[in-house]
Amino acid sequence: MVWTRKDLLGLDDLSREEIELILSTADSFKEVSTREIKKVPALRGKTVVNLFYEPSTRTRVSFEVAAKRLSADVINIETETSSVKKGETLIDTGTNIQALNADIIVIRHNYSGAAMMLAKHLHISVVNAGDGWHEHPTQALLDMFTLKEKLGNIQGLKVSIVGDIAHSRVARSNIWGLIKLGAEVTVCAPKILIPPAIEEMGVRVSHDIEEALHNADAVNVLRMQFERDGENAFPKQVEYFKNFGITKERLQKAKKNIIVMHPGPLNRGIEISSEVADGANSVILEQVTNGIAVRMAVLFLVAQGQDKKHENTD
Amino acid sequence: MPDKSKLLDKEAIRRSIVRIAHEILEKNKGTDDLCLVGIRSRGVYLAERLKAAIKTIDEKEIPVGILDITLYRDDLSLTSSQPVVHKTEIDFDIADKNVVLVDDVLYTGRTIRAALDALIDLGRPRSIQLAVLIDRGHRELPIRPDYVGKNIPTSLHETVEVRLMEVDGADEALLVKKE
Numbered sequence: 202m203v204w205t206r207k208d209l210l211g212l213d214d215l216s217r218e219e220i221e222l223i224l225s226t227a228d229s230f231k232e233v234s235t236r237e238i239k240k241v242p243a244l245r246g247k248t249v250v251n252l253f254y255e256p257s258t259r260t261r262v263s264f265e266v267a268a269k270r271l272s273a274d275v276i277n278i279e280t281e282t283s284s285v286k287k288g289e290t291l292i293d294t295g296t297n298i299q300a301l302n303a304d305i306i307v308i309r310h311n312y313s314g315a316a317m318m319l320a321k322h323l324h325i326s327v328v329n330a331g332d333g334w335h336e337h338p339t340q341a342l343l344d345m346f347t348l349k350e351k352l353g354n355i356q357g358l359k360v361s362i363v364g365d366i367a368h369s370r371v372a373r374s375n376i377w378g379l380i381k382l383g384a385e386v387t388v389c390a391p392k393i394l395i396p397p398a399i400e401e402m403g404v405r406v407s408h409d410i411e412e413a414l415h416n417a418d419a420v421n422v423l424r425m426q427f428e429r430d431g432e433n434a435f436p437k438q439v440e441y442f443k444n445f446g447i448t449k450e451r452l453q454k455a456k457k458n459i460i461v462m463h464p465g466p467l468n469r470g471i472e473i474s475s476e477v478a479d480g481a482n483s484v485i486l487e488q489v490t491n492g493i494a495v496r497m498a499v500l501f502l503v504a505q506g507q508d509k510k511h512e513n514t515d
Numbered sequence: 516m517p518d519k520s521k522l523l524d525k526e527a528i529r530r531s532i533v534r535i536a537h538e539i540l541e542k543n544k545g546t547d548d549l550c551l552v553g554i555r556s557r558g559v560y561l562a563e564r565l566k567a568a569i570k571t572i573d574e575k576e577i578p579v580g581i582l583d584i585t586l587y588r589d590d591l592s593l594t595s596s597q598p599v600v601h602k603t604e605i606d607f608d609i610a611d612k613n614v615v616l617v618d619d620v621l622y623t624g625r626t627i628r629a630a631l632d633a634l635i636d637l638g639r640p641r642s643i644q645l646a647v648l649i650d651r652g653h654r655e656l657p658i659r660p661d662y663v664g665k666n667i668p669t670s671l672h673e674t675v676e677v678r679l680m681e682v683d684g685a686d687e688a689l690l691v692k693k694e
Binding site: 203226228229236237240241243271498501 | 600601602
């Protein structure tokens with residue numbers, strides 16, 4: 202299996218073999234972060250630009266750490282303080298970054314498809330760090346890496362994704378990736394948070410949290426974004442926690458070794474109780490650690506993507 | 516069919532390993548602070564064989580690590596065939612140790628340059644020595660082996676293939692003329 206893509210835009214486009222190559226490469230990179238000198242020279246002399254149109258600390262920092270552990274130079278552009286405020290288009294920003302001879306753009310954007318549009322216009326690599334409601338491939342990859350590390354194999358696993366499925370790029374990328382790797386996926390949320398025709402993606406729908414947890418090998422708890430509701434948020438939060446919150450009592454009825462994941466940041470007492478978030482089943486902080494290895498693997502692979510070389514010889 | 520001739524057979528490889536094991540012990544005056552690090556992939560099997568040979572002679576177990584040098588290569592952006600990254604597995608501290616790097620064939624020296632950088636990123640060994648089964652010449656860097664199974668003068672139109680039982684199902688070294 203050889204990696205040929207210059208970009209990583211989503212898991213929908215990738216084959217099972219490509220996903221497995223990223224995960225096995227990440228496995229080799231994980232050890233680097235445990236060394237006293239946490240650095241290898243693989244991307245020495247390469248420039249990685251983090252172009253973030255949405256506020257994000259954890260994903261941006263994770264990509265930055267990953268790039269630095271590969272010895273790349275990293276530049277962070279936050280659009281709040283850039284020419285985007287002056288009306289520059291995404292493509293113009295991209296071609297300007299390319300003109301700086303940067304090698305990889307990591308983009309987070311609030312519009313679905315932004316990463317793909319940028320990738321089409323540029324010959325340098327583009328990595329999608331979240332586009333609108335569409336995909337967040339590296340989050341799903343690190344979730345799968347963590348599952349694989351804990352349970353050995355994704356094939357045949359029962360994974361439940363709980364929370365705002367309708368507006369979650371994390372859910373979408375996870376569903377595409379997990380199904381390609383042979384997992385059985387259940388999505389669980391109130392009806393209003395389940396998008397129509399989601400079953401066509403190959404998942405089972407549940408509106409009953411206890412039923413969704415029953416027999417599951419892992420549960421991925423999505424962050425509820427009630428802060429957008431302003432002062433109306435509180436009663437909804439209480440009701441959501443009562444009906445869908447992951448609590449100790451609910452876990453006691455599930456498999457004893459069920460893995461609890463969460464992409465962060467946590468809303469303690471809304472989608473997950475503190476006891477569970479800090480409990481023995483939680484792998485939430487391991488996900489953060491694994492995110493570095495997965496993003497190192499992605500940066501390393503796209504930097505060598507061969508379709509880029511073909512374009513350069515035109 | 517490419518023209519192949521046998522440089523070493525099974526018995527010759529075994530004798531080389533035993534002799535190198537003796538030389539390592541002689542030079543390092545025993546096994547104190549001694550460790551072996553095999554370069555992926557065939558260096559790893561040779562390092563394991565050296566460990567076994569040293570145990571037979573001195574009745575001491577010495578640690579063996581595995582080094583993957585992919586991330587330290589100087590031709591990453593030049594190669595057309597994409598290298599696959601594997602794990603480095605050195606679960607002991609190499610600081611202040613006498614490390615013997617083990618590889619199958621020594622050629623340009625670039626792999627060893629990468630291995631030296633990779634090792635030094637893991638700690639500061641007291642010394643690093645180099646053991647190879649075959650030295651075929653044509654160095655591009657100022658690197659020389661401390662222990663050699665066999666010196667084989669080669670031309671640039673030839674390659675040396677080392678095949679080991681653990682991965683290839685046979686023990687032999689072949690000189691292959693490129694077409």
